[in-house]
Amino acid sequence: MINVAVLGACGRMGSLIVENVINSADMQLVAAFDINYFGRDAGEFAHVGNLGVRISDVKDLETVLKESKADVLIDFTAAGATVVNAPIAARAGVNLIIGTTGLTPEQRAVIDEAIQEGQVSAVISPNYSVGVNVFFKIIREAAKYLADYDIEIIEAHHNQKKDAPSGTALRAADIISEAVGGKEYVYGREGIAPRGKEIGIHGVRAGDITGDHIVLFAGNSERIEIKHMAHSRQIFAKGAVRAAEWVCKQKPGIYSMDDVLGL
Ligand SMILES: NC(=O)C1=CN([C@@H]2O[C@H](COP(=O)(O)OP(=O)(O)OC[C@H]3O[C@@H](n4cnc5c(N)ncnc54)[C@H](OP(=O)(O)O)[C@@H]3O)[C@@H](O)[C@H]2O)C=CC1
Numbered sequence: 001m002i003n004v005a006v007l008g009a010c011g012r013m014g015s016l017i018v019e020n021v022i023n024s025a026d027m028q029l030v031a032a033f034d035i036n037y038f039g040r041d042a043g044e045f046a047h048v049g050n051l052g053v054r055i056s057d058v059k060d061l062e063t064v065l066k067e068s069k070a071d072v073l074i075d076f077t078a079a080g081a082t083v084v085n086a087p088i089a090a091r092a093g094v095n096l097i098i099g100t101t102g103l104t105p106e107q108r109a110v111i112d113e114a115i116q117e118g119q120v121s122a123v124i125s126p127n128y129s130v131g132v133n134v135f136f137k138i139i140r141e142a143a144k145y146l147a148d149y150d151i152e153i154i155e156a157h158h159n160q161k162k163d164a165p166s167g168t169a170l171r172a173a174d175i176i177s178e179a180v181g182g183k184e185y186v187y188g189r190e191g192i193a194p195r196g197k198e199i200g201i202h203g204v205r206a207g208d209i210t211g212d213h214i215v216l217f218a219g220n221s222e223r224i225e226i227k228h229m230a231h232s233r234q235i236f237a238k239g240a241v242r243a244a245e246w247v248c249k250q251k252p253g254i255y256s257m258d259d260v261l262g263l
């Protein structure tokens with residue numbers, strides 16, 4: 001049985017992850033953390049009834065992770081939280097699934113160093129859905145043939161999303177850039193803004209859109225649009241829980257969803 005702790009357990013993703021953990025035959029929820037609602041039952045936020053697991057103050061992360069014998073911590077919070085908490089968990093010997101987006105390269109370096117020091121296994125991915133990780137493969141392949149086309153990435157998300165552009169859009173840009181041997185990025189355009197050889201990245205925030213990503217390759221007289229649309233956050237939650245089960249069986253290191261899915 002894998003002992004799972006969830007950070008951000010009262011949030012949109014954290015509460016779904018709690019639901020998926022308790023529905024897994026191979027896992028049990030041993031701890032749940034957030035910055036609010038201390039003492040309330042984690043099951044309340046997941047709409048699954050009382051689980052007997054109280055929301056702990058994230059300030060007690062290290063102590064509660066040790067007391068609860070957590071094998072893995074699943075973190076979907078915010079960059080400023082993950083950069084503090086993931087290193088604490090890693091140094092306490094707890095494996096990690098990180099879904100938080102908006103991490104700067106400096107924040108990511110702090111987390112990577114702690115994972116190495118703690119000798120734990122971690123999956124860090126901006127998108128835990130199977131479909132998006134296949135989409136990443138497809139755009140990498142397309143970019144090899146369409147390097148001289150104009151390339152634009154358009155993402156759309158709900159009006160509560162804090163970071164922009166999405167982590168998935170940024171990863172898509174990095175994949176394309178790697179495939180074509182390096183490209184600059186331009187975030188939105190306004191004023192006199194003639195197009196160069198860059199990848200344009202554009203974010204839409206509206207209503208309750210779960211998460212759409214389009215990569216547009218446009219040449220003269222033709223274009224290809226490769227699009228992924230998420231219909232439910234369950235795809236991310238199920239992917240993260242699958243990754244948590246997988247990561248506990250791996251050697252120490254930092255892995256991607258490609259590794260989890262064998263892509
Ligand atoms: N990798 C993937 O597949 C996916 C990644 N994400 C990413 O996951 C993250 C969370 O998304 P979502 O669930 O929609 O966001 P929510 O705001 O709904 O959930 C985040 C939760 O974390 C809490 N929180 C914020 N700061 C801290 C802190 N310092 N310590 C502990 N808890 C904290 C929030 O509390 P409060 O509400 O009070 O701020 C909230 O309960 C985002 O970065 C998002 O981009 C989302 C979907 C898929």
Ligand SMILES: O=C(O)C1=N[C@H](C(=O)O)C[C@H](O)C1
Nearest residue numbers: 101126127161166167168211
């Ligand atoms: O905040 C969200 O909702 C999502 N965030 C991730 C991202 O930034 O790429 C993944 C997904 O698109 C939903």
